[in-house]
Amino acid sequence: EYVARPAGVCTMMRLPYQETALGLDAAFIGVPLDTGTSNRPGARFGPRHIRGESSMVRRYNISTGAAPFESLMVADIGDVNVNLYDLKDSCRRIREAYQKIMAAGCIPLTLGGDHTITYPILQAVAEKHGPVGLVHVDAHTDTGDTALGEKIYHGTPFRRCVDEGLLDCKRVVQIGIRGSSYSANPYDFCREQGFRVVLAEDCWFKSLVPLMSEVRHQMGDGPVYISFDIDGLDPSFAPGTGTPEIAGLTTSQALEIIRGCRGLSVVGCDLVEVAPVYDQTGNTALTGANLLFEMLCVLPKVKVY
Amino acid sequence: EYVARPAGVCTMMRLPYQETALGLDAAFIGVPLDTGTSNRPGARFGPRHIRGESSMVRRYNISTGAAPFESLMVADIGDVNVNLYDLKDSCRRIREAYQKIMAAGCIPLTLGGDHTITYPILQAVAEKHGPVGLVHVDAHTDTGDTALGEKIYHGTPFRRCVDEGLLDCKRVVQIGIRGSSYSANPYDFCREQGFRVVLAEDCWFKSLVPLMSEVRHQMGDGPVYISFDIDGLDPSFAPGTGTPEIAGLTTSQALEIIRGCRGLSVVGCDLVEVAPVYDQTGNTALTGANLLFEMLCVLPKVKVY
Amino acid sequence: EYVARPAGVCTMMRLPYQETALGLDAAFIGVPLDTGTSNRPGARFGPRHIRGESSMVRRYNISTGAAPFESLMVADIGDVNVNLYDLKDSCRRIREAYQKIMAAGCIPLTLGGDHTITYPILQAVAEKHGPVGLVHVDAHTDTGDTALGEKIYHGTPFRRCVDEGLLDCKRVVQIGIRGSSYSANPYDFCREQGFRVVLAEDCWFKSLVPLMSEVRHQMGDGPVYISFDIDGLDPSFAPGTGTPEIAGLTTSQALEIIRGCRGLSVVGCDLVEVAPVYDQTGNTALTGANLLFEMLCVLPKVKVY
Amino acid sequence: EYVARPAGVCTMMRLPYQETALGLDAAFIGVPLDTGTSNRPGARFGPRHIRGESSMVRRYNISTGAAPFESLMVADIGDVNVNLYDLKDSCRRIREAYQKIMAAGCIPLTLGGDHTITYPILQAVAEKHGPVGLVHVDAHTDTGDTALGEKIYHGTPFRRCVDEGLLDCKRVVQIGIRGSSYSANPYDFCREQGFRVVLAEDCWFKSLVPLMSEVRHQMGDGPVYISFDIDGLDPSFAPGTGTPEIAGLTTSQALEIIRGCRGLSVVGCDLVEVAPVYDQTGNTALTGANLLFEMLCVLPKVKVY
Amino acid sequence: EYVARPAGVCTMMRLPYQETALGLDAAFIGVPLDTGTSNRPGARFGPRHIRGESSMVRRYNISTGAAPFESLMVADIGDVNVNLYDLKDSCRRIREAYQKIMAAGCIPLTLGGDHTITYPILQAVAEKHGPVGLVHVDAHTDTGDTALGEKIYHGTPFRRCVDEGLLDCKRVVQIGIRGSSYSANPYDFCREQGFRVVLAEDCWFKSLVPLMSEVRHQMGDGPVYISFDIDGLDPSFAPGTGTPEIAGLTTSQALEIIRGCRGLSVVGCDLVEVAPVYDQTGNTALTGANLLFEMLCVLPKVKVY
Amino acid sequence: EYVARPAGVCTMMRLPYQETALGLDAAFIGVPLDTGTSNRPGARFGPRHIRGESSMVRRYNISTGAAPFESLMVADIGDVNVNLYDLKDSCRRIREAYQKIMAAGCIPLTLGGDHTITYPILQAVAEKHGPVGLVHVDAHTDTGDTALGEKIYHGTPFRRCVDEGLLDCKRVVQIGIRGSSYSANPYDFCREQGFRVVLAEDCWFKSLVPLMSEVRHQMGDGPVYISFDIDGLDPSFAPGTGTPEIAGLTTSQALEIIRGCRGLSVVGCDLVEVAPVYDQTGNTALTGANLLFEMLCVLPKVKVY
Ligand SMILES: [Mn+2]
Ligand SMILES: [Mn+2]
Ligand SMILES: [Mn+2]
Ligand SMILES: [Mn+2]
Ligand SMILES: [Mn+2]
Ligand SMILES: [Mn+2]
């Protein structure tokens, strides 16, 4: 029966809740952590609010024809219980939680949380799949080395991943990059690794369908992880985030990017940096919920009408 | 283990979720309906936000010594699936849902929703317990007869209850009543039925402990229902509601009222009219969550340290 | 004399208020109803806030040269007194109110209210003009059949209009359509009727001037009604609405659509689904006010410099 | 017929609008000026929002039995057209507008606007009635002399009134005064004139009924003006104002003050300093609307049940 | 050492604060005035909030390679102490403050304040440099003559500049102009002076790089002032402003405009009309901070990598 | 000269800024840390917003006659540069910063930040003064032992202080304590140490002047530290905080508490837990600014008129 939108205990898309990933093809999971944030905190409430607004998302993707729930077993498996007072211990907790998900053969779709969390997630993902290709949408490369002597916060996850060999660096693309910098050559590191860096300036005023054709070629058949920092979007589309940068991507471009990943061997996805307290309308969380649904729709084996 | 406050799929006080009331002594249940609202809508999202903020509420009531979870089986049983487009059909749906709860021998603690819902809830409650005593906290008596020809909206539930004999009228008290009126003698109906009407003016600047002593005497041993309209509180304490009236009760008085119900034969409770979109901080929903916990703490058989 | 923007009892564009449409060529009228809303309510306050923000709108349309007040008698005729507690009775009240407006030979420009209201408005319009062509801007087709057994809510008005023969179906265009769906083929109904459905995806990154040239051809000389659901716009432009969908139209495209209707035989217009409580800046209401002014500017007989 | 709360072109309490005060016993009138504000502006939108929220206020005052509309002809006469760019010219415009109201024999109830406006209003009032007694509720005495060389802004109106002999200084009371100061002895001026200054500290935790008994005695039979700065209230009750000061009056005390003026020869009233943009819920404007209604209820000749 | 973003007494980009412009090549300076605003006030707090959000802006401009702090001595020199109660006296205060800055040979980068302030700023600038070219981004031409008899407010600064010969009129371009008007031919004045008026409609859907090539040619070698009214941007990008107009520029276009000024002889810049109270997320202030940084990056003599 | 309230680079009360405490009797200092927060983060921006709102606070305390700036050298010395990514390292940084302040013989008045910071502050204070008496206003005792294995977060500072002998436990009072608990006997620890615990319930409806007379006696002549958690106040007065608890203290009681400390040997003060993003009006930050000023006013040697 049709359920009124405001009704129901709040899970992602009002899916069934279960405690573990056992028996699932894909699972939505929250990581309510934001203590890796350099500016405005609040992403710890990202999972709660993305779930809340996800009641607007229906089961069929008309634009692409995808019907994920006809092909995959999907549930909401709740949140990782993070340690808000020790970021490194939280990383351990996240890694261990995702090792269990990977062991269950389930594809995780993560509701962040700040971008720090992608580092321990990728530790677990690469442990199973080996170094992964990465489609990374963000205003920032997140490849800093340290801040105040710290190696772990939301500005460094992909540097840490490179350090540990979790990425197949030739199969990394970063889209939407922009903003001012602490140094004159901040993208040198990325390019030295072989990453493709697509600046926001190169995306202005146009469709990203051609870019994604190239990205699919770049990614090839290997395992691919999608990491979507909501601040890759322009702040007009996603005001509710911690480190906004002006002149970013549009939501239409975001859809083109994710939909352009269809056919890739996607082994995991995340949507991070939704900070609800800066999102008075809930529309940033709603955007996050839609983007997560779009990611689900491009997973391998999803039926398309 | 301690769970971080932002973590967890969102149920009331992060209690287990179950689909029915079977096996429970008490259950939290949401009724996400607001189409009976005369002014600002939004209470349909009351259950979602009260659950969200309830992560601040811990298991022991230090002020009263109550430890409800040591005595009672309690769960969150989700929401009634209301019909947002037909208020009368929603009333039928609510009544039927509560008939099942009553049949299970479970005490319902309701997260509203606008005050319309108390009418069908009391139909189910009185069907089991006979006419009930009522502790009603509100800025309004909610005993109007009709508006625009309609007999059912959030201004009339207790008139409808009187019409159907659901209330033991000598055991009804209405506390916090105030505001302007459409007629010169709006309380005449209440007093003719035998209700005690306690005006907000008579509560200003003082403790309500003495009042509650009288209320307990008034209620005696019969079944009692507690209906708490959050607009009974002053708008400074509960801005997030649809028909605020100035110069109302304090939260300390609200606690005195509910705590003053200990010892009564409470058979059901509701907390209604939280409209989260007018509650930017979430503090009205938080207040609602606390008041519901306090109601749980005065249920019969709750252990007190 | 110049009037300070904050000054004046609040009518649309600070026009004179009169109680009926008698003597007017066109009239602004509010329908403060939102009980047909499936998700976030609040559109009942759309008329009040659109009027408030309309003090920013001046009398001449520089972009198009239109000077509507040099050609037409226009006033604000207040609001339909809706029945918030019975949606079907509200439809009756709206229909009767618009029958009077049509009888006066006046073109109504409606400040909604949720989209349910277009159904009874079109009953009155078609009663006078026969089946009308429709330029419908929206994220949704609003051609659902029922929800929870109900045939009338904001997801069904154009299905009801088809049922009653109020539309000249070959002269219907729906622009901006997008979002997920409850079924795999949601546009089949529209296309079977002969509607043209223009998806948002087909509007991204480009001007709609060419589309509107085709639309004018489609509409021909017959009577045309313009129904503009503010959620046709992207939520970045119109956050204050009840069922936002990401990746929608821009306000520049909205202006192109409305301005592209010049020359058509427009017999009525509405702007619906502005929900001010989700519009903290007032900019959604301001957008609504501007779009209504633009509609006024394309009415037949408006002088153009 | 009952009118739905959101319906209707927005006048104070949805009273009829008329352009002048002719034929009225009392009139609501707005002065949308805030350029006399020293800190947070926004009171220019006070009249619009007080009118909007006043749809919650009904016709009978149950607490006092007053039925003003059974005794007095009352209407909303719109706003004074202020000059936002020249404060002194605005004062001239206000004075002239009120001279016309006074000439019509009508009692003005003003929706401010910042407190600067009381100075030109009292020029017009005293021109008719001679020096008036004053019941002034405020956090501030508003008796500064100059700021930056300026003699006119919202910190000086009552100094200017003293300068011009508009006040009967022995019949002035200022209630709710508090806050830090630019000098060690800021109340000396007031007390030298003979004003009674009632500090907020002297109002904490108690009823002001005894105070008002003394005030009535102080005021005697002469003409009295009530000037209520909403910042006299504590910011918890009235967040939406420009120069909030902590630890102020409660709304219950505000009601006691105004109701305590019954029997006085009230010749005019104002409610100033509501700044809606700092009042997200609208509850400060709602409070202003209620207080204005209470002032209406204590005008001479109002029938009491 | 890296400084945590929330840390530090709040100056623009956390630059050193000094009281005067002596010894500086360029200086950020605030003008916290908003009493020239015709609609929503609040820009008086623009400087405070632009400074606050500027902690997100880092020292290198990656997109353009500019490294302004390697070439120029820059500091924050605080705010002009305006007279909030007399707009004309504020203009005198501003002019005198800028005369001192110009005398110090320092380029001012101004944090507004409403657009009125550009008039006295240009008095001081032209006193030193003679009539200047102007790159003016705005929704409005700001060339009105009077309102309510007043010659000075935020709708008239450039008319006043023309009156006084402060502009080299053939070297004036106004970009982003749109919105309704009080008359049929509002741009006649501008064009008669020789201004180039670029309507927003002519900017929709496309890059402004070609336009800026023409503008550079128009400006030639003479002194140029950049005046950027944040309402030139679409309200989706800059909700926090006083007189928003729909369908404006994007932030990517804003960057193209400012970056397109590289090579010109820029002698001063301002960013005006940020009204923080309408900017709940702070993102409009953040946009303002970024645009001011971009202006700094195109000053003469800035090193580019 | 009088400075307009919005003007000036933002320091506490617009005092001069200096980099160190040298030569000062008292200093305002910020600690922008919130990673010890268990629920809603945001207190990292407390210092910035308290400074911003402090422009409302003037130099003389009329209520008490205190004129602190006539007796003491006071400045704003900026913020401690915290490590947002490692709470324990932040504690080290804070401790070292305060050791320098203490060495300078200056009394620190701290703008928090969450309550974690009081632990390292008291390490520095007790290092100089020996174990201190404590006037602690809070909803919570903050004497938890661990959470998720962590010994340091905002729920444990005073347990850690006891562990390290920083408090003179017989001279500790905790005022405003309330809320639910994780265990049945949460105050046992406090009472075993000899703390006086004053529950919020014991403060309702009454003046705290008598309590403070007892507290002064309890504190005697020894050194006293005042730690004021803004959540000690009721959420109606201080909505902008991270772990609100209903039914708390009023601001008038807060003033009574602080003013009641006059005569004690106060060696340091803090005001913590202001989370501006939950404080849309700024009034919580304004309250914090006022309370800090009141603390300054009761420092030893402050002149009283
Ligand atoms: Mn990132
Ligand atoms: Mn990012
Ligand atoms: Mn009620
Ligand atoms: Mn009520
Ligand atoms: Mn629609
Ligand atoms: Mn729609």
Ligand SMILES: [Mn+2]
């Ligand atoms: Mn005042």
Ligand SMILES: [Mn+2]
């Ligand atoms: Mn005041």
Ligand SMILES: [Mn+2]
């Ligand atoms: Mn401008």
Ligand SMILES: [Mn+2]
């Ligand atoms: Mn402009």
Ligand SMILES: [Mn+2]
């Ligand atoms: Mn604490």
Ligand SMILES: [Mn+2]
């Ligand atoms: Mn606390």
